[in-house]
Amino acid sequence: MRQFQSRPSRGLLLILLLSSGGWLTACQDDVVKLQVHMTRGEEYAEAEQLKEAIIEFKNALQLDPNHSPAHYQLAHAYLRSQQAREGYWELRETVRLDPTNHEAKLEFAQLAIIAGEKEEALVKSTEVVEAQPDNFRAYLMQGQALASLDRPDEALQVYRKAVEVAPDEVTALTALSVVEAHSGNLEATEALHIRINELDPGYKSFSFHGRWLLSRGPEFADQAETAFKAALETATEGDRDLAYGQLASFYVRTDRFDQAVAVLEEG
Structure with missing residues (x-):
């Protein structure tokens, strides 16, 4: 006995194609709209029109709540408009959604220390150190986190590592000189000051x-x-x-x- 397989009618196929095409068009429209809001937000931010920039980045997030660049730009807009709490939250969302944004992790770690989340600051800065072992700013942030946790000996070693990977960076040399001075290492401090004056x-x-x-x-x-x-x-x-x-x-x-x-x- 022959078995027959039911086939969808041509009319049904046409309806499915039209509906899927409409869905794709809607998705494409959302992508375009999101990019428009992002572009406008960046232009407003560059012109120091931060209130308008915040609105545009929020509009982008209404279209895609998980769009990490929008969270990152919104964080900066908040911080530049003296809304530290909101900016801190948006940085948290940025690093949650995009663990590869190491710059955002360092910015988040800096604010985390101020917010009293010192262990979180150490975690994020350490992640950047592990991902970018030649990034002297990551070591500086890690050292700052360790110092805030009252772990001065570890902080000193990390600051020394920052200078090791960037021996001509005045920022790293200055930070290390402060820590060396606090540790009572006067000869090391003097040598660092001389080097700083030579470079800058x-x-x-x-x-x-x-x-x-x-x-x-x-x-x-x-x-x-x-x-x-x-x-x-x-x-x-x-x-x-x-x-x-x-x-x-x-x-x-x-x-x-x-x-x-x-x-x-x-x-």
Whole structure:
């Protein structure tokens, strides 16, 4: 006995094709709309129209709640508009949806420390270190997380690793110099300050060095004065008032009031 297989009618096939085509068109329309909202949001953000940017990124997320770039851009818009709590939440969503966004992980870790979620900050920064072992900023963030957890010895080793992978990065050298100083490693700190001044012989580095020398005691006053003078000599127009004030403050602190007045009059 022959068996017959039922076949859908041509009319039914036509209906299925038309309906699937409509579904595909709707999906394509949503993709286009999402991209339009993202583009508008980025343009608004670039123009510092943050309220409008936030609206556009939220509109994008209404179309696709799991669109991690929209969460990331929304986080930045919130943070730039001083809405830290909302920005922090959006960064959390960003790293949850896209574990490969290492930049977002570092940003999230920074805010996590402020929010008191120090262990979470350590977890995220460690993930970036493991994924990008040559990223000195990942080590700096990991070191910061360890320091916040009162694990100074481990933090010191991590900061040293940051300088190992980026020996000419002033940011890494400066961070390590602070930790070395707090650990009482004065020779290491001095060597780092000298290296910083070699790489970036400007107001900030000389000022930083002068303040550190002054903190060591009156026997380093002459060296501190030299550093503060170098800071003034290298200061740009925007930093000159600060440099004059700093040198004058140094003279007041060392009971040299006439020189302090002369510096202020010159500035």
